[in-house]
Amino acid sequence: MTTNIDNTNTSRRNFLRILGWGSFFTTLGVSSVGFIRFLYPNVLFEKPSTFTVGSLDEFKLDKTANYQVYENWKAEHSVWIVREKNRIYAVQAKCTHLGCTPNYFAEEGIFKCPCHGSRFRFNGENLAGPAPRPLDRLAIYIGNDGQIIVDKSRGYTFKEFNKKGAYAEV
Amino acid sequence: MKPNKNIWQSIRYSRLYKSIFRHGYDDTAQNRILQVRSNIFLHIHPPKIPQHAMKIRFTWCLGGITFFMFLVETITGILLMFYYRPVPEYAYMDMKYLEFDVPFGIILRNIHRWAAHLMVVTIMLHMLRVFLTGSYKPPREFNWVVGVCLLVITLLLSFTGYLLPWDQLAYWAITVGTNMIRSVPFMGHEGPFALLNKYHDVRFAVLGGTEIGANGLLRFYVLHIVLLPAAAIIFMAVHFWRIRKDGGISRPL
Amino acid sequence: MEREHPEKKYVFPDLVFMEFMTAVALTVILLAWALLVNAPLLEMANPGISENPSKAPWYFVGLQELLVYFDPWMAGVMIPAVIIMCLMLIPYLDRNTQGVGRYTFSIRRFAVINYLFGFSMWIALILIGYFLRGPNWQLYWPWESWETIRQAEENTWNLPPLIGISGLAIYFCAGMIIPKLVRIKFYERHGFKRYVLVMLSILLMYFVPIKIFLRLAFDIRYVLVTPWFNV
Known part of the structure; x- marks a missing residue:
């Protein structure tokens, strides 16, 4: 029985760890994409082509x-x-x-x-x-x-x- | 002499003075250690170092000189910012203004330029010194890597600063330099295996356009005055800290 | 590890004084330099008129000089990237733990010779590019006038693909295998992976002067021609 409880505990802990780090890195990744996109403006003030x-x-x-x-x-x-x-x-x-x-x-x-x-x-x-x-x-x-x-x-x-x-x- | 000394003495022993400067110049072992320990600027050093590390003909002071050049660049650079506007229409005029109409402007600009050159020289010589004395060997491997990063940052600082005067020299040097980014494999639009067109490649991200223009000047300016110096300061902090933590300046076994 | 050195000195005021005097001396030098020589400022930037020659800042002139011998993706991107990578790898590749804290050559021959070779090549390229290159990036001695405009050489040729590939293969394979056979101890000290990295960086470094030599002596433009890139 105790092993069972331990297992649920570790799996929950694992799940939370993956969830936590996963959302951390997802946020990081998405914001870096946003940052890169930020460097490419939609309108350019160069001479007409x-x-x-x-x-x-x-x-x-x-x-x-x-x-x-x-x-x-x-x-x-x-x-x-x-x-x-x-x-x-x-x-x-x-x-x-x-x-x-x-x-x-x-x-x-x-x-x-x-x-x-x-x-x-x-x-x-x-x-x-x-x-x-x-x-x-x-x-x-x-x-x-x-x-x-x-x-x-x-x-x-x-x-x-x-x-x-x-x-x-x- | 005597009254003078008394005034000095009364200042020296006033509560105000002692609240700022805790320790005098007394030549005692304890005091010389406290001088370094209690001063935020001096405690970058350990209170005592081996005689060997003090020899000028060992270090040639090159790392220290490079750091001093960085300080000079920071001070003169901040002063130059009072007059410089990073816009193609104004940038060159502001340079002329600094040269001819701002008192001491030309001296500040000259110092800024020459100290930048000197900094690149001393950082390369510092690297040579560190290599020839084997100072990158364990436990100092990582600090060498940090040093290489600092070399790259210094070169980029010099390079981004080169465009700012917006004269022919600057424009064409940066043209040659940034055109090399076109040929980055995969990510430049003229390199081998180019995947991106000229509106989406890495060069565009650097220049904010397909040619060197207002966006490019502004990007170089921001890199030059904020991003790269900030990176340099962080890496320098690690660099200096690691010198202490890795056992101080290298010495023979 | 390093043992305690018996002779220790107080930092204050000895070292602090030395640092202060260095700073003072440098301030004087910089101030004198700034008073005597003005930083260059040409006419306002004009995209329509190229400067002839237009030189990069001096610390990049070495790379610009390499543009004569390599395509931009090599001279401007790959070579500097490889240099930085190799520099960062040095402490992890060098297995020789001797010669720390002093200038020594005899016990670090291999490291010192190769580092100095790379360093002096970097300096030599800068000096050539900065002082000996004139209009059209042609070779001019310092006492020659830039008035006589010279043309770029025209008769360059490329090695046929088969010879190019086999030449490169022989160079890199021989460079990997021969030192292993001749210097077994060197190989054993480094182990396979580290040995490959050491030899690769060294072979890459010596490839640059070899290519320069091939160009100058035999007018060879590319050693290897492929549909995607040329070396």
Whole structure:
């Protein structure tokens, strides 16, 4: 009989211990999830991700040239608009190595990153230096009014350069 | 001379003085022990230590210097907080204001910056000293681990402080630094086996955005002035306490 | 355990005085330094213009220098994480209880040599990154002008996957097995698990200069190329 009582006692004690510690750690876990979620606000006060860069005739291509790099939007939105014969696309001005802003050298047709010396062709293809992949491109499309719109929230890595949205047909 | 001495004597033996300072400078064994025992700041030390531990060429005072640098950083840092606002629009202006318009502002800023550098130097040298004298060996293993934590905290303190001036130097150094967080395996959006996009990865948690901006500056500021110093103080308390509990400064067997 | 040392000294005022004088000396040094040299402050932060070169704070420049030889997830994440882990493990891996409380080399050869190697590599990388790197993170001697812009080297190549995998496997297996055969006592003193951890951390440490050497001597960019990550 006594053993029986002892057993009920220990099992009750065990149950209470599990209940106690269980609720303690559950509370701790749930509050840490809440804390992590706290670090990710629902609204961001960053620049709007879509912006109009202008109509197509602002991005002309010389008869002799194969491409033309437009720097008008680099300062404000960190993006180069590149016009080729049949397409136009937006190259993100952010080195794929560590995110420095490369500079464009028109006479060579090359982007050079000042941080670790990566170099890219006019179309973003990586030529030299530590950059692991070509410069990313941003979503671009031509709106109903003929204005070209760039959406910075959608990026394309080089594997997706032929996807719809990574360039606009001209 | 004599009246002077009398004034000093009357102060020395007044009830007020004796209620604050219990023990004088009498050079007796008992008094020298009481001096340390009854003083909250001094009783971090034991009243007596082996001669060996007193040798400058053994410890080079490096741990103590690091702690002193922390105190200097705390004092100058709190003073700088009177003028600094962690907002992109104001941060840089406040730095200029401190440099050119606040009396002694530039000196405080310089001391804060240089002492931070010195602290990183002395903490690395302290670690070297502790290693070369085998002072991490039993029973002091855990205190070495606490020390490594303090090294990490110190580096993070310096790193978070680096962004606050909001100048080109700060901005691009932190850009390079935080871009490495992109490539954390699994948890960064550009690392191997990336699971999260750039709005949900660890870098976002650090910067409060996808780029270094107002949220990032504020987060670095809060880390720099509250969270990391608090962590440092807790770890230092354990570190110092454990030195005593683990048998004092290491000595030859 | 440590036995009572016969020579004991009073902390007050001897040690307290020494500490006070150190604090005074440092205050003077800091004050003089602050009066003579101003902390740097460049133009206001501008996300559109990258500084060239943009260097990390000096204590992280060693890691930035490693970026030349390793991808960011290695140089910026794995290497520092492994360094911290290994540092924390040191007291639990070192079985040699001798040489406490004094500077000694002869009875702690293995520990001292490896620690000093790691420490000096850290310092060397910082010095190279801080003093010898100029625009485009190219090598410039201190007396050379940064006006002449140099380009990054272009002709790097990767080891084929098979050679890369076997090279790494040989390096780590040989590094694990050979010391066990040559230094049986060392192995026995540590036991299997501890031995593996010791050798792993040491092999990882020496992998860094080996990779640097491979890059500088043979222009090898990656030792191992996989679809997910490159080493």
